[in-house]
Amino acid sequence: MPGAWRYRFVALTAYSVLLLLVLAEESDLDNVVTRITAETPSSAGYDAEQAERLRLLLVEVKYSWETLPVESQARFAKYVYANVDALSKSFPEVFDEDNKIRFGYSIDGPGEEYLELEELIAKTNVELTNKDLEEAYMENHFARVDVDEEMEQKFEDAKDALIYGRRDEAVKLFRESAEEGHDGALTTLALMHLSGYHKQIRQDISKGAQLLRQAMSLGNPDAHAMAAMLHSSGFAEELFPMDKTKEMIYLDVAAKGNSPYALAALGYKTLYGLDVKEDCWEAALYYEKASGLILDDADRFE
Numbered sequence: 001m002p003g004a005w006r007y008r009f010v011a012l013t014a015y016s017v018l019l020l021l022v023l024a025e026e027s028d029l030d031n032v033v034t035r036i037t038a039e040t041p042s043s044a045g046y047d048a049e050q051a052e053r054l055r056l057l058l059v060e061v062k063y064s065w066e067t068l069p070v071e072s073q074a075r076f077a078k079y080v081y082a083n084v085d086a087l088s089k090s091f092p093e094v095f096d097e098d099n100k101i102r103f104g105y106s107i108d109g110p111g112e113e114y115l116e117l118e119e120l121i122a123k124t125n126v127e128l129t130n131k132d133l134e135e136a137y138m139e140n141h142f143a144r145v146d147v148d149e150e151m152e153q154k155f156e157d158a159k160d161a162l163i164y165g166r167r168d169e170a171v172k173l174f175r176e177s178a179e180e181g182h183d184g185a186l187t188t189l190a191l192m193h194l195s196g197y198h199k200q201i202r203q204d205i206s207k208g209a210q211l212l213r214q215a216m217s218l219g220n221p222d223a224h225a226m227a228a229m230l231h232s233s234g235f236a237e238e239l240f241p242m243d244k245t246k247e248m249i250y251l252d253v254a255a256k257g258n259s260p261y262a263l264a265a266l267g268y269k270t271l272y273g274l275d276v277k278e279d280c281w282e283a284a285l286y287y288e289k290a291s292g293l294i295l296d297d298a299d300r301f302e
Helices: 003-020 028-038 048-067 068-083 084-090 116-124 147-163 167-179 182-196 203-219 219-234 244-256 260-272 280-299
Strands: none
Touching: 003 182, 028 048, 028 068, 147 167, 147 182, 167 182, 182 203, 182 219, 203 219, 219 260, 244 260, 260 280
16 A cells, blocks of 8 residues: 555544544624624515614624624524525625625625525534534634744654654654644644554543644644544543534534545535535535545655
């Protein structure tokens, strides 16, 4: 088995074993969403006073959407979805012809991005009572913390050592990289501690959880994918309680960061309609992207 494939196979196998076996304060924007959802239209639509209040609130939500807790995002989406006819009549500049709210609308015209209400509702189609989800859903999850070339090279050397069976050297380099704050090394060590790795690292779930959360705080997509799988598996439930909402949030974050594990998991869920709307075409796109990322990584070792 080629080296890169062996590395990916080991990682995927470990993730599968785990699959089997972010608190934040209440935001003022929660109050904004509460006020929005209190503006119930009559059969004739919104009156002038309601419309003026709601216009200001919609602008506030639009510009602060990415910092809005996911509970509030879902509550807002459900409200808009339930009242879309009245909203689109009162605020034509906010909605396109398909009644999708414009993510980037302004006085000067429509934006280029749209909030897919049905998709958001599908992703949050669970009991939204977890205050843990008040960690800003979109906050910083696209941006990995930058690492310097020397730190990145040490991490690559650690992966090479692991692929070619030099386990002692690999663990030493992973530990050094993790101590320097490399998010990939932290994620790898987290997996090793959670599952137990050879003689060098005994299983230590508490240590693994600590390293995983540290990697997540640095924006590592695979760390988010691992957290999603842990919350769906029942493994180490005292640290990662079964939680479908967290699973979907973390998978979405990881997929947006191009984690092949998250993309493959979302492909499977979408193919069979598990927690999301069944869609064979979308599932194929997830799988295609995941396989492309793995092949690109494998090419480095040829």
